[in-house]
Amino acid sequence: LAEAQTVIRVQSVIPAKADEVHMLEDFAKDVSDLTDGQVQIEVLPAGAVVGVKETLDAVDAGLIEGGFAWTHYWSGKHPAAMLFGSPVAGAGVGIDNIAFLSWFQYGGGRELYDELWQEMGVNVKGFMLQPVGPEALGWFKEPIASMDDFRKYRFRTPPGIPGQTYKDIGIASVAMGGGDILPALEKGTIDAAEWCCPKPDSVFGFQKVLKHYYLQGLHQVVVNADLYINGDVYNSLTPLQQKAIEVAANASLSKAMSYRIYENGKALKDLTENHGVQLHDTPADYFTEYMNAARASLEKNAAENEFFAKVWQSQKDFAEIAVPFWAGAQASNASLGKAFADSLK
Amino acid sequence: MSSNDLDTDKLDTTDELIAEARQEAPGETPEDMTPWMRPIVANIDVMNLWVGRITCLLLLPIMGAMVFEVVSREAFRIFAVMGADDVARELGLGPTLWAYETTRMFSGAMFMLGAGYALMRGVHIRADFLYRNWQPKTQATVDACLYLAFYFPAMVFFLWISTEYTWKAWDTWERAMDTTMMAPLAPARTAMPLGILFLLLQGIAELFRAIHQMGPERGARFTKVLPYYAVGLLIVTLAIFAPDIMPIGGYWSDAVKAAGLTSLAQPWIGVVMLAIMLLAIFVGFPISFTLIFLGFAFGAWGFGTKLVFYLQTLQFNSVMLEETLAAVPLFVFMGIMMEQAGLMERLFTSVQLMLSRTRGALYIAVLFVSTIFAAATGIVGASVTILGIMAAKTMNRSGYSVRLAAGTITAGGTLGILIPPSIMLVVMGPVLEIPVTDLFAAAIIPGLLLATLYTLYALGRCWFDESLGPPLPEDERPTDMMFVAREFFLGLVPPAALVAFALGSILLGYATPTEAAGCGAFGAVLLTLAYRRLTVGRLYEALLKTLEITVLIMFLVAASNFFGATFSRLGTPTMLTEMLLALDLSTTWVLIIIMALIFLLGWPLEWVPIVLIIVPIMVPVLVELNVDLTWFAILVAVNLQTAWLSPPVA
Ligand code: NA
């Protein structure tokens, strides 16, 4: 191997077996191939050197060269991180996970993303790698026909604004550590929970305990996993090596999406065919209630934080132009797909 | 604890964990101590005493939050089942988002703030096999040298970095990212630099004590060095953290390079670190600090001083925010309150009387009571002592074998770390990524099995040799069986109810393990109240004792995590995993080797470093070999429980 090899140890916030890590390793191989083996990305499992919550701090300090999480993981450091990692209810302006990529790559999102890390005051270079949404509404003990039914259940909500929005619409939201969720569902300490989407959910094991699965949800329509490289480490790379990472990251955006469609499809098939999981349509009043509450909390955050307002404005400007087209096209896509899916029943 | 002399006066609830708690009252100093040192030592002691007295009160809101959460959430469920969830919401019932945050933040703050108090009390745990054989003068000299060489630099650097880290949280008003509520982090995080400051100050008092203990001559020589030392430490600190004020860092790194120290590959530095740890533990400095010193020295060698303290800060932060670990103080408190209710005496006496005609009745009584109380407390030790005191007298009178008696008492007492609720399993859960609930459920059968085996062993011995455990003398036998039955009932039902309440609430789904710990602790308070044993003084004493044990365990957890993280950062675990897998051994052999290793390490080391340093190294290998981790966890727990009983510890 070449003598000037740079090793970037990337600690992820999820276990080594997760799909995201699989795709991250795929990205690492691309980087290695593109740099003739001179830049090696070595993936460390969650907790290897520092705890999950301290991952970004560790990259910032140079304790590890890189980190891998979802952008909204760092919402506690800056509220605008949520607009990149999981813009609640499609940023309140109908941005789905594909439209998000359009905003990110051509609508000014990437430039704002670079600014985010400066706003946060961390010395990292970020790369958006994997769109992993849309996430499901979640798993329930009993079917729900309306929001009134939903409000009867104790629901373990996701972190941050997406979760707070549930509290705002009167859901009995429970705070609970990740490790407690499954036993809590099993024993009936809580009645419902969400994690991600069919593949990760089935790895998590919800189907062993709950059988009613709702795919359509708004709290994390768009979810993006990204990579942070310590700024000094990144700057020590040659321009060609930096370009290689950028190109591999762009490739990863589409590869990850393609991969997830197939993997989630396989998982969903397995869940419904082999585990007795029943799919339901989400009650219609959910969409209006959640969307209104989400918009309210977006407005509130925009009023409190200038950079948040700036990013959200950019998304709104983009949405005004792109969403009408994309929603129209998606309606046709959805009908197309649904027609085939129904023919399988 | 030595098995041959059951000197009950010296036993303390925490005897298994604490080599020697200090007897001197805080603020008292020896007459012949250097005069200018006396007020310093006295004031620091008194300050940390008050810090401890105030900090221990944090347990009350933790307990309150957990009880409130369970009651409010369950009430909501009941209303919802009746179709009246809107009424419940109207009444403000339902799960809360704040209880979880309060619990983890308060419990994190509790062990950090109490660290200096615990050092003052002398309750940080030591492995003192070498230490205890030295002359007091030698002990003092070794202690003082370690304080100067490692303790003060480590605490000063740690204080610096953790202050920076905390300041940033205040400055940006950073919030938690892993919860819906996203509570602000800065207030609780402030406990970290504060706690380190208290530790640092207490270190000064401890150093002066050691200097006094050296005797006047050596002490005076040591004292002369101190000013030079202080200046030196200041220069080094500035060189590391403020290189623009003190730009001498370059000389140091040149010297390190010249000595050829950078040539050793990082993973191998980790191997050296692990080897030295096994030796260094025996020097007898508190284990937590030894681990911190080693992480510091080898981390600084491998990847730099500033980074190693950053790593320590992040690791401590992580432990402070781990909600599962809030179960530690709660289960400890529950056990202590149960003791205070005096139920153990009652149950023990009644079992002993009921079986008074049987051979080895007292052994059965000891093991029966231990098993019941093991299910009511999270640690070892607590029950050992009380049982020791009660049983030893009667056993002596009845002519029982001292050796078998001591063995039974210790074996019974240590069941507490295996039979749930077990703090060891609480700590092990996150390490193996297994829900604590599952570990608790899995540990019940092996725990009871072990209790049965101990009983059968003791009875078997008595069967063959009656002199080991003769029936009670005639005059000790009960005359009124109704009275015995009543005592048995009153002794058994309350703890059984409490245990069923705490464990049952987990297994039946009313609560998570931490919530159940809170409810159990609260239940124990009620029980003590019901038995008219609750006074403000007793409650306060229990809170202080809880703080001591909590600091002891949690500080060791944080220190072990830091040591393990340094080890990981050096890349040693990856290397060891690859080496182990390359050996191409069968799963059975790998397990036998791992268990033998853990058993051996179980003598000198506490379970905490084993669970947090050794077990994580093994996990990747086990995953690769498809070993069921829940089963492995229970195997480790049984193994450690047994290792505890073997010499030299037991
Ligand atoms: Na989610």
Ligand code: NA
């Ligand atoms: Na126990």
